[in-house]
Amino acid sequence: MLTIDIEHNQGSFDLVADFSVGQGLTVFFGPSGSGKTTLINLVAGLVRPTKGRIVFNDQVWSDGATGHFVPPHRRRIGYVFQEGRLFPHLTVRQNLLYGTRFVPAAERTESLDRVADLLGISRLLTRRPSGLSGGEKQRVALGRALMSNPRLLLMDEPLSALDVELKAAILPDIERIRDEVGIPILYVSHSLEEVARLATRVIALFRGRATAIGAPDEVLDILAPGAGVQPGNFLHATVTDQSAEDGITLAESAAGPLFLRKTDVAVGTRIRVFVPVSEIVVATSLPEGISTLNRLHGVVIGLREEGNSVMVSVDCGGEQMICEVTRRSAKSLGLATGSPVHLLFKTVSLASEAIFRQAVR
Ligand SMILES: Nc1ncnc2c1ncn2[C@@H]1O[C@H](COP(=O)(O)OP(=O)(O)OP(=O)(O)O)[C@@H](O)[C@H]1O
Numbered sequence: 001m002l003t004i005d006i007e008h009n010q011g012s013f014d015l016v017a018d019f020s021v022g023q024g025l026t027v028f029f030g031p032s033g034s035g036k037t038t039l040i041n042l043v044a045g046l047v048r049p050t051k052g053r054i055v056f057n058d059q060v061w062s063d064g065a066t067g068h069f070v071p072p073h074r075r076r077i078g079y080v081f082q083e084g085r086l087f088p089h090l091t092v093r094q095n096l097l098y099g100t101r102f103v104p105a106a107e108r109t110e111s112l113d114r115v116a117d118l119l120g121i122s123r124l125l126t127r128r129p130s131g132l133s134g135g136e137k138q139r140v141a142l143g144r145a146l147m148s149n150p151r152l153l154l155m156d157e158p159l160s161a162l163d164v165e166l167k168a169a170i171l172p173d174i175e176r177i178r179d180e181v182g183i184p185i186l187y188v189s190h191s192l193e194e195v196a197r198l199a200t201r202v203i204a205l206f207r208g209r210a211t212a213i214g215a216p217d218e219v220l221d222i223l224a225p226g227a228g229v230q231p232g233n234f235l236h237a238t239v240t241d242q243s244a245e246d247g248i249t250l251a252e253s254a255a256g257p258l259f260l261r262k263t264d265v266a267v268g269t270r271i272r273v274f275v276p277v278s279e280i281v282v283a284t285s286l287p288e289g290i291s292t293l294n295r296l297h298g299v300v301i302g303l304r305e306e307g308n309s310v311m312v313s314v315d316c317g318g319e320q321m322i323c324e325v326t327r328r329s330a331k332s333l334g335l336a337t338g339s340p341v342h343l344l345f346k347t348v349s350l351a352s353e354a355i356f357r358q359a360v361r
Pocket residue numbers: 010011012013030031032033034035036037038039190
């Protein structure tokens with residue numbers, strides 16, 4: 001458990017944070033300049049907080065009142081930056097082994113073979129960083145962090161320098177680290193897709209304040225208006241079938257069946273799917289002859305005007321969905337609390353790479 005209760009001042013920027021996080025992957029999410037990297041650096045010990053305490057598993061890392069401060073290399077933290085920052089003159093094997101330098105021999109439980117295997121980099125061990133792709137470099141950086149037997153892993157926008165394909169290839173590695181290595185991960189991102197796919201919990205930062213902490217669905221609901229975040233709904237479901245012929249993954253949610261683009265998620269896996277508000281069509285009767293596969297049935301439980309739009313809350317078998325329609329549509333459909341409605345959204349409008357997959361134990 002990591003407990004942070006600090007105030008930190010740097011120039012004209014003040015950061016105030018007071019929260020605790022445990023196992024799983026915690027995303028620090030917020031706009032540029034909100035203090036995400038500062039917070040990570042405070043945890044890493046690269047920056048000393050002006051006031052307050054940082055405590056990890058009963059070990060005080062930093063205490064402004066007493067001046068007690070554990071230096072970064074004694075915190076046993078793995079740190080992965082935006083660009084790998086590998087040593088160019090060392091091979092991949094040597095870069096990985098470099099991670100072990102502050103770990104006492106008796107405490108080295110991580111083996112090079114296991115880490116290389118986990119990240120699929122065994123065939124790269126004799127290569128030097130200059131001959132690696134961006135994604136491979138990031139995998140080696142992840143491996144080096146793991147080789148330090150970290151008690152906590154910090155990742156500062158580790159995927160932001162990668163293109164879409166490389167990103168998609170490395171996301172499963174991060175999932176495996178989250179689920180198999182079992183150490184808490186603090187992860188900085190402003191990508192909603194990464195939050196949707198990876199986050200166990202989210203801490204929202206805004207102008208140096210941690211404004212919300214919780215599961216992504218709770219936090220992003222609070223954040224959506226005005227935070228530059230695409231508002232949307234998280235639907236929880238279980239994968240029930242894979243149709244190779246139709247190129248579709250089927251899942252069952254409390255709101256009804258979901259049709260997703262074909263993914264590699266195993267049948268039986270619990271998933272969380274992000275459905276952007278802008279992708280949902282509200283209908284009072286089911287239209288005939290249209291291609292839209294996802295058709296949830298629900299009842300309007302609330303309407304809220306927002307500019308020229310009306311945000312419609314719909315209860316679909318216990319899953320609450322928010323949809324956005326124009327004031328004109330809300331009027332012409334006669335939407336009111338209690339109205340039965342159908343919510344339609346296309347399979348192709350759901351980003352399959354942003355689906356959170358719960359670890360199967
Ligand atoms: N060493 C420093 N001295 C003074 N101000 C700083 C220093 N480092 C960062 N800042 C300021 O602190 C604020 C928070 O910066 P930080 O890098 O933590 O934000 P961030 O949320 O990580 O942003 P981004 O997403 O752009 O990386 C910014 O206003 C930044 O200009």
